[in-house]
Amino acid sequence: MTIRTRFAPSPTGYLHVGGARTALFNWLFARSQGGTFVLRVEDTDEARNTDAARQAIFDGMEWLGLDWDEGPGIGGAYGPYFQSERKGIYDAWFDKLHAAGRLYEDAGAWRFRFERRPVTMRDLVCGEVTIDYRDESNTPDMVIRRSDGSYVFHFVNVVDDLEMAISHVIRGEDHLMNTPKHLQLIEALGGVAPHYAHIPLILNPDGSKMSKRDAGAAVGDYPRQGFLAAAVVNFIALLGWSSKTEEEIFTLKELVARFSLEAVNRAPARFDLEKCRWVNQQHLAKLSESAFAALAEPFVRQAGLPVPDHFVAVAAAVKDKVRLLSEVPDAAAFLLTEQIPLDEAVVAKVGGAAAGLLEKLAVAFEGIGEWSGHEAKAALHEVAVAAGVKPGQLMFPLRAALSGRAHGPDLGAILGLLGRARSIARLREFARVLAHG
RNA sequence: GACCCGUUCGUCUAUCGGUUAGGACUCCAGAUUUUCAUUCUGGCAAGAAGGGUUCGACUCCCUUACGGGUCGCCA
Numbered sequence: 001m002t003i004r005t006r007f008a009p010s011p012t013g014y015l016h017v018g019g020a021r022t023a024l025f026n027w028l029f030a031r032s033q034g035g036t037f038v039l040r041v042e043d044t045d046e047a048r049n050t051d052a053a054r055q056a057i058f059d060g061m062e063w064l065g066l067d068w069d070e071g072p073g074i075g076g077a078y079g080p081y082f083q084s085e086r087k088g089i090y091d092a093w094f095d096k097l098h099a100a101g102r103l104y105e106d107a108g109a110w111r112f113r114f115e116r117r118p119v120t121m122r123d124l125v126c127g128e129v130t131i132d133y134r135d136e137s138n139t140p141d142m143v144i145r146r147s148d149g150s151y152v153f154h155f156v157n158v159v160d161d162l163e164m165a166i167s168h169v170i171r172g173e174d175h176l177m178n179t180p181k182h183l184q185l186i187e188a189l190g191g192v193a194p195h196y197a198h199i200p201l202i203l204n205p206d207g208s209k210m211s212k213r214d215a216g217a218a219v220g221d222y223p224r225q226g227f228l229a230a231a232v233v234n235f236i237a238l239l240g241w242s243s244k245t246e247e248e249i250f251t252l253k254e255l256v257a258r259f260s261l262e263a264v265n266r267a268p269a270r271f272d273l274e275k276c277r278w279v280n281q282q283h284l285a286k287l288s289e290s291a292f293a294a295l296a297e298p299f300v301r302q303a304g305l306p307v308p309d310h311f312v313a314v315a316a317a318v319k320d321k322v323r324l325l326s327e328v329p330d331a332a333a334f335l336l337t338e339q340i341p342l343d344e345a346v347v348a349k350v351g352g353a354a355a356g357l358l359e360k361l362a363v364a365f366e367g368i369g370e371w372s373g374h375e376a377k378a379a380l381h382e383v384a385v386a387a388g389v390k391p392g393q394l395m396f397p398l399r400a401a402l403s404g405r406a407h408g409p410d411l412g413a414i415l416g417l418l419g420r421a422r423s424i425a426r427l428r429e430f431a432r433v434l435a436h437g
Numbered sequence: 438g439a440c441c442c443g444u445u446c447g448u449c450u451a452u453c454g455g456u457u458a459g460g461a462c463u464c465c466a467g468a469u470u471u472u473c474a475u476u477c478u479g480g481c482a483a484g485a486a487g488g489g490u491u492c493g494a495c496u497c498c499c500u501u502a503c504g505g506g507u508c509g510c511c512a
Contacts (some may be wrong), residue, residue, distance in 0.1 A: 010512050109510050138440055146510040175509040242450055246460045269504055272448050275462040320475040395471030407473050408481045
């Protein structure tokens with residue numbers, strides 16, 4: 001059997017995480033089964049479609065790394081892949097239904113007459129589900145063609161899945177109740193129904209339905225917030241699916257190797273941005289220093305900071321301190337600019353008594369033969385011993401003097417990157433600030 | 438309201454009748470002869486409730502509660 005899945009978004013808004021995960025699961029299933037992944041744009045609602053939304057979908061898919069084998073920009077044997085260009089196909093199928101006597105006109109629109117009997121579907125995730133179509137009040141005959149002549153979702157969706165030989169429809173659980181309708185339509189059309197898998201919805205942290213405006217909802221926001229595509233893909237895969245092992249950090253390739261519909265959950269999952277950040281950090285950690293630097297550079301530039309020749313070393317120093325790429329500018333600013341803001345709380349914590357020690361340290365730094373972070377730390381050690389204090393007592397003031405803050409990279413790395421002249425200058429400036437209050 | 442799906446630590450989850458119910462995020466406490474958002478160790482924390490079935494139930498069945506979904510000339 002040839003596996004063919006599809007992602008069929010409508011271009012009426014940005015790509016949101018729910019849609020992205022639906023796309024991901026379809027993509028993963030196709031890739032893991034050696035099948036074909038189709039992208040089809042369901043743009044039948046002219047009033048709500050926008051070019052920007054269509055582009056956002058393409059951009060989002062591309063960013064996530066979900067490439068399609070057939071669809072816009074690629075083509076394929078089952079096109080066109082925009083529903084707005086398939087009217088002739090729909091007309092033909094409509095005529096067939098009409099000839100079969102399954103349609104009737106209602107106020108200018110055309111309705112499909114359901115067979116009034118129980119309809120059972122076998123869902124790959126939800127199992128067997130039966131809806132009783134004898135209850136007409138709950139299942140009114142549906143409009144498939146509007147009075148303006150355009151076709152509605154149920155009809156075009158079903159026709160296209162048939163026309164495009166889709167074997168597996170993986171979609172959100174909000175479509176579960178639509179499936180019996182589609183099954184009836186397919187039967188009337190004389191087609192063979194695809195397999196269905198309805199995946200649970202993604203909810204907000206408070207359990208409400210996730211929708212636009214909710215934090216984390218728009219895929220397009222992730223890149224500029226400093227997330228890696230690999231991390232976002234990894235995280236949303238974990239919403240409603242698990243590897244059944246204790247591992248949870250996966251690349252797209254690893255997900256393909258492990259994915260199965262059987263392992264998809266039935267209960268909706270809540271979106272936890274905190275864990276998404278952690279997943280991002282895990283993926284950041286796996287990056288090489290140069291790759292990390294290349295990804296961080298745009299953020300640094302956007303923050304108005306200079307990018308020196310030794311930027312890779314600067315980025316490397318803060319690499320394991322950040323969860324998001326967008327945190328790099330703040331974390332590395334003191335290594336990139338001459339003017340460093342002093343955190344008043346840190347100044348207060350260091351206290352004026354340290355000023356003398358810092359001056360001694362500055363003198364010791366001047367006496368170092370060949371400057372290096374290692375040598376500078378050794379000098380610090382000597383100054384501390386000579387003064388009768390523990391090295392640790394001197395390290396915090398030094399860190400404060402060099403970076404203006406309490407937290408940051410290893411002191412040796414900072415000293416090496418800053419160089420002798422700047423290190424000494426900051427030491428003396430900080431000592432002056434301490435002395436004057 | 439009717440119909441459908443669901444319910445394990447606060448969150449994401451493992452468990453497919455017999456486990457001290459495991460892991461991860463968050464949080465807390467230690468450790469890494471400075472710090473740390475890194476790393477390591479440890480800790481807090483769960484089977485919605487009530488009935489069955491069974492020698493035995495988180496696991497199977499029923500009821501209730503709660504959550505979500507659907508009932509459009511939106512998709």
